[in-house]
Amino acid sequence: MRIDVVTLFPDLVNCVSGCGVTGRAVERGILDLHCWNPRDYTEDRHRTVDDRPYGGGPGMVMKVEPLRRAIHDARQADTVPPLVVYMSPQGRRLDQDAVQRLADLPRLILIAGRYEGIDERLVELEVDEEWSIGDYVLSGGELAAMVVIDACARLLPGALGDEDSAQQDSFMTGLLDCPHYTRPEVYEGRGVPQVLLGGHHAEIERWRRKQALGRTWQRRPDLLEHRVLDEADQRLLDEYRRELAD
Numbered sequence: 001m002r003i004d005v006v007t008l009f010p011d012l013v014n015c016v017s018g019c020g021v022t023g024r025a026v027e028r029g030i031l032d033l034h035c036w037n038p039r040d041y042t043e044d045r046h047r048t049v050d051d052r053p054y055g056g057g058p059g060m061v062m063k064v065e066p067l068r069r070a071i072h073d074a075r076q077a078d079t080v081p082p083l084v085v086y087m088s089p090q091g092r093r094l095d096q097d098a099v100q101r102l103a104d105l106p107r108l109i110l111i112a113g114r115y116e117g118i119d120e121r122l123v124e125l126e127v128d129e130e131w132s133i134g135d136y137v138l139s140g141g142e143l144a145a146m147v148v149i150d151a152c153a154r155l156l157p158g159a160l161g162d163e164d165s166a167q168q169d170s171f172m173t174g175l176l177d178c179p180h181y182t183r184p185e186v187y188e189g190r191g192v193p194q195v196l197l198g199g200h201h202a203e204i205e206r207w208r209r210k211q212a213l214g215r216t217w218q219r220r221p222d223l224l225e226h227r228v229l230d231e232a233d234q235r236l237l238d239e240y241r242r243e244l245a246d
């Protein structure tokens with residue numbers, strides 16, 4: 001998968017190719033990441049990428065032309081047609097299904113805004129979809145773009161070793177994750193659930209599924225609203241709730 005990011009801070013975005021799952025995906029050639037800086041597409045001495053907003057008000061707005069030229073070069077860098085995504089608080093809320101859809105595409109161009117945002121004509125002319133990583137404001141779109149890069153990278157075939165396969169990821173199941181434990185077996189008087197020490201895999205899987213269902217019901221009931229639990233899951237959730245009552 002190729003991802004191009006249009007950003008005033010390429011050094012920030014390129015951090016993802018330096019470590020972890022994303023770094024390995026880039027190293028293995030599973031993810032091809034390139035940054036394009038609108039400042040390199042200015043024609044004035046001061047390399048101006050922003051200007052004062054029409055209608056007045058605080059802050060500055062990113063100019064169309066440098067962004068447009070950067071996007072044009074990004075598009076031309078590969079024959080594969082890209083989906084152009086603008087990361088903004090006004091976008092649709094990203095969830096795992098949306099990430100899976102983006103990760104299945106051959107190419108993405110992510111636009112990271114700064115200042116108060118970008119000139120609306122750029123959005124009209126170049127942007128296919130607007131996405132948000134959550135209802136909060138960041139000082140720039142770069143971190144949102146890096147979130148998309150990370151979430152997509154882990155879904156690319158070969159990006160994860162089998163040890164942390166994405167399939168078990170909680171949101172892949174649409175449920176929250178179960179609790180995790182490792183050594184020491186007792187810490188400040190707190191032990192590990194016996195079932196995890198017994199090596200009985202079916203029992204362990206059952207316990208993990210029950211915890212995932214129970215914690216989802218307790219913390220994010222909204223995730224269960226549109227989900228019909230099969231008989232086995234319903235029984236596990238009932239058992240979880242009974243044990244809470246004890």
Ligand SMILES: CN1CCN(c2ccccc2CNc2ccc(C(N)=O)cn2)CC1
Nearest residue numbers: 087088113117132133134138139140141144
């Ligand atoms: C001080 N201003 C900085 C620029 N910002 C802005 C405005 C419009 C577009 C992009 C940005 C970049 N910021 C982002 C980006 C994404 C998200 C998200 N939730 O996905 C949150 N913030 C408005 C506020």
